[in-house]
Amino acid sequence: MSTSPTDGIPLTVGNSRVKEARKLSRRSVRTERRLFLADGPKAVEGALSVEGCVVEVFATQGAQAQYADLLDGTPVTLVDDRALASLSDSVSPAGLVALCRHIDSPLAHVVTVAPRLLVICADVRDPGNAGTVIRTADAAGADAVVLAGQSVDAYNPKTVRATVGSLFHLPFAVEPDPAAAVRAAQQRGLTVLAADGAGEVDLFDADLSGPTAWLFGNEAWGLPDELAALADQRVAIPIHGRAESLNLSTAAAVCLYASARAQRSPR
Structure with a gap:
């Protein structure tokens, strides 16, 4: 030193x-x-x-x-x-x-590496939430993260701190157009699943065994209908108690670990 x-x-x-x-x-x-x-x-x-x-x-x-x-x-x-x-x-x-x-990569690069588990955050504004999603993606074994639309800056000090080092562990891209991120994932053969409380498929009934891109929306208003409509399926996390919903980072953790388990289970 x-x-x-x-x-x-x-x-x-x-x-x-x-x-x-x-x-x-x-x-x-x-x-x-x-x-x-x-x-x-x-x-x-x-x-x-x-x-x-x-x-x-x-x-x-x-x-x-x-x-x-x-x-x-x-x-x-x-x-x-x-x-x-x-x-x-x-x-x-x-x-x-x-x-x-800066260490972000172009969108084309992060989808070219043939990911099996990709995270797309659309208009995620809270630095702590964004950092926690990146940290969770890293822990769940995701291959890359895309911060799309008007999402918070990945290099915001609060975001960097919330990742607890995970920002440096997996590739991530910054993409102004969330629809472009969805289409790029689909073109690489990933099934895009929109996390949506009003989704038509229950998380625990969904087939998560194949290459998957999870699409998460804004903390307050979720995903715009026109963006969610681009996904292959809208998936809802079942709420068994009286809570109205889960916050973004918790929902992301549930979805990503469900995918990680399905992709690692013996067939």
């Missing part, structure tokens, strides 16, 4: 490099520069596992010592506590932030 050329003197909050990195809190700057910040040891560990992703790691002296094994062989820029806090949106920063290059 090596430190930045500051003779061991941590950079302060007023340093120009810290100021430039801090601008990445704005989506417009992240998009223009194709850079983002990964905050915390899990995110930094994930970023370091992707070749060419990490540009620079900022760390406090305490974090550099605490995470010495993680940072072994990685150049580290020392910053003081205030500077680090200015780069983190966490209430209790862990003292470690990586400056990273």
